[in-house]
Amino acid sequence: MHLHKFEKIWLVFGVGSLVLFLVVIGIGAFYKGTHPSSHLATIDPQNIEAEEAFQQDNLGMTKVEDDKYIVNLVASAFNYDFGVDDEGSPVKTIRIPKGSTVLFQATTKDVVHGFQIAGTNVNMMVEPGYISRYETVLDKPGEYTIVCNEYCGMGHHLMFATVEVYE
Numbered sequence: 001m002h003l004h005k006f007e008k009i010w011l012v013f014g015v016g017s018l019v020l021f022l023v024v025i026g027i028g029a030f031y032k033g034t035h036p037s038s039h040l041a042t043i044d045p046q047n048i049e050a051e052e053a054f055q056q057d058n059l060g061m062t063k064v065e066d067d068k069y070i071v072n073l074v075a076s077a078f079n080y081d082f083g084v085d086d087e088g089s090p091v092k093t094i095r096i097p098k099g100s101t102v103l104f105q106a107t108t109k110d111v112v113h114g115f116q117i118a119g120t121n122v123n124m125m126v127e128p129g130y131i132s133r134y135e136t137v138l139d140k141p142g143e144y145t146i147v148c149n150e151y152c153g154m155g156h157h158l159m160f161a162t163v164e165v166y167e
């Protein structure tokens with residue numbers, strides 16, 4: 001079979017770049033340990049309480065140190081569980097002082113949900129069997145709506161909560 005010179009050059013170039021990209025991905029995944037950012041930790045979806053962060057008492061916002069907070073939540077059809085307030089009613093609004101660093105930790109027992117804080121860079125997929133984590137600095141005061149952006153069933157549109165960043 002005769003191959004034209006240019007054809008050979010392009011074949012070598014095409015196969016070569018394919019091999020190069022595979023090597024880059026291989027080094028990233030196996031040597032550097034790069035994985036999709038929200039899927040680093042696994043959890044048993046039947047027994048999420050085994051993980052301290054998702055025990056009923058630890059849900060919601062906790063102050064770790066000055067300007068540092070952790071927000072734990074469990075997404076389920078069709079609700080975000082941030083625990084209960086002092087009066088025992090479910091928390092629907094998370095109030096965070098402006099400029100703080102917040103680590104969101106989320107998981108779910110049932111189906112895939114989304115956790116997006118509209119207007120910020122917080123946007124996670126929440127999957128059964130995984131702990132989704134995202135740390136961010138919220139420095140613009142205002143009210144932000146948390147929305148589920150993965151269709152999770154009939155009540156999907158009822159699934160929301162609020163983040164309030166105050167001065």
Ligand SMILES: [Cu+2]
Pocket residue numbers: 113114148149150151152153156157159
């Ligand atoms: Cu949903």
